[in-house]
Amino acid sequence: MESATQTAPITFETSPDQYRHWKLSFDGPVATLAMDVREDAGLRPNDYKLKLNSYDLGVDIELADALQRIRFEHPEVHSVILSSLKPRIFCAGANIFMLGTSGHGFKVNFCKFTNETRLGMEDMSANSGIRFLASINGICAGGGYELALACDEIYLVDDGSASVSLPETPLLGVLPGTGGLTRVVDKRKVRRDVADHFSTLTEGVRGKRAVDWRFVDKACPTSQFKEAVETRARELAAMSDRPSTGPGIALGPLEPTIDADALRYKYVSAVIDRAKRTCDLTISAPDTPQPRTPDEFLQTGDQAWAVRAFRELDDCLLRLRLNEPEIGTIILRAVGDPAAVVAVDASLADHKAHWLVREITGLIRRTLKRVDLTSRSFFALIEPGNAFAGTLFELALAADRAFMIDHAEEENTIQLSVMNGGMYPMSNGLSRLETRFLGEPGSVQAALDHDGPFEPQEALEAGLVFDSPDDIDWDDEVRMAIEARTAFSPDALTGMEANLRFAGPETMETKIFGRLTAWQNWIFQRPNAVGERGALMTYGREGRPSFDWRRT
């Protein structure tokens, strides 16, 4: 069942000139992202063909890259049409043969990345002034419709055959697991019985019925469809507060140095200890003068620390997730000059209304969410020379635990900044400080009001770190904590962390990851889906699935 072919490390960097599956084009304030998946260009072309605009992780990596470039390189873009270049086919969803030949962990991580990318579109709509319109020209099934659901609006051609559908339950015995069920009832507010019916229809719904039932916003005859889409895209663009012209900043390649056990970027390094199944992940504070004004940010472009360091961290997390599944514990360190981080924070805060600064803050926000959603244990080690200040202190807050050495001789402090006060909300809508102090809300303001850095005992008393052993106990305590962690069941840790990290309110985003994803992961483990005669395995092959009929 687990494919032996899943061996080549996956890389996440690409650029429009390398895209194989998407065409990105521009017309004034409207960009068009058109899907034209190359059948023979999947990540494992020997295992499956990407027919009917079905997708694999490689297709989604290009989509994520395109979204990032629209954000940073094209400030003049105010709305995006998501469409297809294949006649009468929008997108058939995730490739079933890819899923059937992928191992459990890969399937789960593929869905997680896809979910993050789609939530990123909603983040652009909510925070960047970039709205999305899905232009459905034909078959729009499963993950294809889930992609459309991530758009602000959905237009469907009414040609008697174009349809939207979520046929996973009837056809494959799994869920529409990248947000579909949640978005249908919670975002589009389809009535639950209608959603139930729809989610069991292989053929989906078309035309007026799709509109009446809220599955799409508009259905247009073929003759009017193109114009209706273009008109609406311009209307959506007109709502934006993005600038009317560029320039943006170009996102160049990160070019990490990669060897068997280490990934080294300019500001981020990840060094793996395979025997211990740990990774030392270190992020460095800026060591050169950083931009302080929007103009300076525009001039510095992708070399600004705030851009480069978090692009690197994001890339590093994705590589660890997909390529290093056995490395279960990540030791986080931030090193360098904390004052340099706090200075960057001040610049980001001072100019937060500027489109580029907003995008940079958004990049950091999404990368921090990626940490929250990474199913590895994170321990932050706060040692002399650390740079856990402001934005970088969010990493300590995102960690499952933070240890801070209370050194007899060396100074060791942490520091908050204005950026810890709500600029980087988690998926649950709260800041990491608010989530941490759910039981003592006064502690949030007290921490933010604290004047200057926190000494170890101050940090401990303020509840900002888990423990602060002295320098005599430090090595033993940290070693024992890590050794204990790495000995536990990886599955129990994944479940435990997924529950403890998201205290407080639930949002559509946390519902997708907490409720929908957890159920899908369960189903992805069940013989009725992935057994020899499971529905996911028999799809498109001879014979029918054979089910164990017991409900659970």
Place this chain on the structure above:
Amino acid sequence: MESATQTAPITFETSPDQYRHWKLSFDGPVATLAMDVREDAGLRPNDYKLKLNSYDLGVDIELADALQRIRFEHPEVHSVILSSLKPRIFCAGANIFMLGTSGHGFKVNFCKFTNETRLGMEDMSANSGIRFLASINGICAGGGYELALACDEIYLVDDGSASVSLPETPLLGVLPGTGGLTRVVDKRKVRRDVADHFSTLTEGVRGKRAVDWRFVDKACPTSQFKEAVETRARELAAMSDRPSTGPGIALGPLEPTIDADALRYKYVSAVIDRAKRTCDLTISAPDTPQPRTPDEFLQTGDQAWAVRAFRELDDCLLRLRLNEPEIGTIILRAVGDPAAVVAVDASLADHKAHWLVREITGLIRRTLKRVDLTSRSFFALIEPGNAFAGTLFELALAADRAFMIDHAEEENTIQLSVMNGGMYPMSNGLSRLETRFLGEPGSVQAALDHDGPFEPQEALEAGLVFDSPDDIDWDDEVRMAIEARTAFSPDALTGMEANLRFAGPETMETKIFGRLTAWQNWIFQRPNAVGERGALMTYGREGRPSFDWRRT
């Protein structure tokens, strides 16, 4: 792995004189529920011994019964001490050998029932004026601590050894899956890093540290413990608005007639078609005069329709869950005189402040939640002679879909009552109408304001039923819908329904079932827990677990 010994049907009815594991005693306004589990009296005594006050489903069935009797039979009880009669042992949690020898579906349903019982304690605190105090006299581990977490307050003896702990992750490779992780961070608001640390400690925490970290409310020296618990129990009792004296109403046995394919109670019947894997579940409206005042309810006791019918429905649902796993689709019908249901509703609404009426409404509310949480497909069929009115219409709203025949010759209507306006909130805190009309809140009020019964087309237009085929199409449409449903993967349906039924806000209750349970079910399916060398299987036996170290 799946035990072959799980064959005898499980029954859920018991009474204090039959309890084997609990002692229920009374001292004025304070009841004491003391755990004293008989090692040799588990449901499968050959498979496991219930050592150290560990529990199986049988222990929890007695607890659920005791709670129900305190509600109805003892209005003078205003607070409950949950304690243990075993020296230095409160409760060691769910019995591991029971879990290890149980099939997947049984484990999941056992945890669900346990969760429902504990949420029932919180429901009593919130709605019945009965508060709970856990009196922890020794080891309180895993499910034992989860039981304590369901109490309003937790007192711990500070004797140097008594402790609370959630050792599932380190010891068993599974989660504290009956609310533990959620209640620690969301109810008791323990800081997430502290909760993380705690959830990896096999030995748990004791005394002052347990208080400082919020895991318990008070730790008392042995010499003062008993008095402190009794004093606090009386203080909690003093907050109640329950009457100071009885009488209550006695809950007699339901005495269903049981044959191989049918369960028949007075007002409820369940008839199974094994070939089709369906069950016809029918509830009858009252056919005799019903009580209209609190005094009449007291006189009629457990024979009042509102009490008896919902006790029967509850018992029936539990039997279907545990004993009939292959029966995946439940066809709901309500029959009889709808006016009789609406009249009962009026009596319940008129006297809702009376303690007994409040308990009856609470019984109905919890039973309806049990429907929402039952992982079977529910289709309601609304036919001439139906009694889907008011309270019984909640069953149609709880169903995944409701079909209403639009008959050319016979009258067929549904009707709402005041009880549909928020008296039976779902786990998400909303009424079933509010959840149904999340996208059109005006429709809730419009439905409630509608004068008199709804004809089929009116019901369809108001969005209260899924479809209303005419009498010519009815048989075919219903047959095809049921046939289609029963052919789908049971797992995909479980996941799909768990996502579509709970649109809207999440609460601690929905987090427990949606997030925590779904992850636990995933873990319960993973080889790292239940494989031959999984942690749940090797516990207490020779050898260590062997893990696949890949994180997912």
